[in-house]
Amino acid sequence: xxxxxxxxxxxxxxxxxxxxxxxxxxxxxxxxxxxxxxxxxxxxxxxxxxxxxxxxxxxxxxxxxxxxxxxxxxxxxxxxxxxxxxxxxxxxxxxxxxxxxxxxxxxxxxxxxxxxxxxxxxxxxxxxxxxxxxxxxxxxxxxxxxxxxxxxxxxxxxxxxxxxxxxxxxxxxxxxxxxxxxxxxxxxxxxxxxxxxxxxxxxxxxxxxxxxxxxxxx
Numbered sequence: 001x002x003x004x005x006x007x008x009x010x011x012x013x014x015x016x017x018x019x020x021x022x023x024x025x026x027x028x029x030x031x032x033x034x035x036x037x038x039x040x041x042x043x044x045x046x047x048x049x050x051x052x053x054x055x056x057x058x059x060x061x062x063x064x065x066x067x068x069x070x071x072x073x074x075x076x077x078x079x080x081x082x083x084x085x086x087x088x089x090x091x092x093x094x095x096x097x098x099x100x101x102x103x104x105x106x107x108x109x110x111x112x113x114x115x116x117x118x119x120x121x122x123x124x125x126x127x128x129x130x131x132x133x134x135x136x137x138x139x140x141x142x143x144x145x146x147x148x149x150x151x152x153x154x155x156x157x158x159x160x161x162x163x164x165x166x167x168x169x170x171x172x173x174x175x176x177x178x179x180x181x182x183x184x185x186x187x188x189x190x191x192x193x194x195x196x197x198x199x200x201x202x203x204x205x206x207x208x209x210x211x212x213x214x215x216x217x218x
Contacts, residue, residue: 001054006036007127010054012047012061012073013040013089020118022060022089029120044068051081057127060119062112063090063097071097071104078105085126089119098137110134155215157199161218165192169205170212 011027013019021151039054041047043065051059059077063070074086087108088101089150098109107126110119111134118134125132137169158166161182175189181191193205202208 006034007123008036008038008054008124009057010039010041010047010050010056010059010066011037012042012044012050012059012070016042016060018062025116026120026123029116033124034086035120035123044070047073047081048076049080051077051084055081056084058085058087058123060087060089060123063088063092063101071100071106074101074104074106085129086121087126087132088142089114093137098133108132111137111138122197155200158196162192162196162199165189166196167211167217169193170209170217187192 011019011022013022019042023037026037029035031089038056039050041050041061043069044061046071047065048068050056059073061073063072065073068076070088070090074088075083077086081104085108085109086104086106088106089110091112093111101109108122108131109131110122110132110151114122114134119135120130122134127206128196164182165178168181175186175193178184179186179189184192188217193208196208197204200208200210200211
């Protein structure tokens with residue numbers, strides 16, 4: 001895309017006033033590259049149809065629309081017209097909606113109420129293949145990514161009781177001590193150990209202890 005070529009856009013929103021106002025706002029931009037609105041849509045199905053038939057560089061789309069919503073439409077556009085970038089422009093700012101839109105293939109997410117410069121910058125960015133978020137949304141995304149992620153269970157087949165037994169074995173407790181600690185008979189502890197060895201695919205108690213320590217048990 002050269003500096004003289006306008007970025008072609010389809011606007012999808014179920015409110016006619018919003019579509020008209022946004023189109024006028026975007027068409028008034030004088031800086032290169034300009035933004036040219038080539039079509040509008042009032043719901044998700046129309047947005048998909050416009051993306052396929054008009055092949056704009058960007059579909060600017062609300063999430064909440066009748067029938068097919070913006071997230072469903074984004075998913076269809078990603079499948080049927082993958083070269084068309086989707087930019088969500090919406091009042092919806094819940095985390096679930098943000099991440100659902102990203103998973104559906106949207107390249108950007110900006111909240112309504114953003115200024116002209118921010119919206120135009122977002123359109124140009126997604127047209128150029130970038131991902132972009134409005135400031136409020138970006139804080140949410142960064143906050144989500146900075147949360148400690150849950151550690152995958154290395155052996156989900158173990159029952160809670162088997163996990164208790166293995167944890168105590170990993171710190172060097174003999175079967176008798178494990179039995180006393182958990183209120184079990186030594187025979188029951190032995191049965192649990194046999195099941196643990198089978199589920200972990202290890203040959204003996206020593207290998208089970210090494211596995212447990214590597215997994216952070218004990």
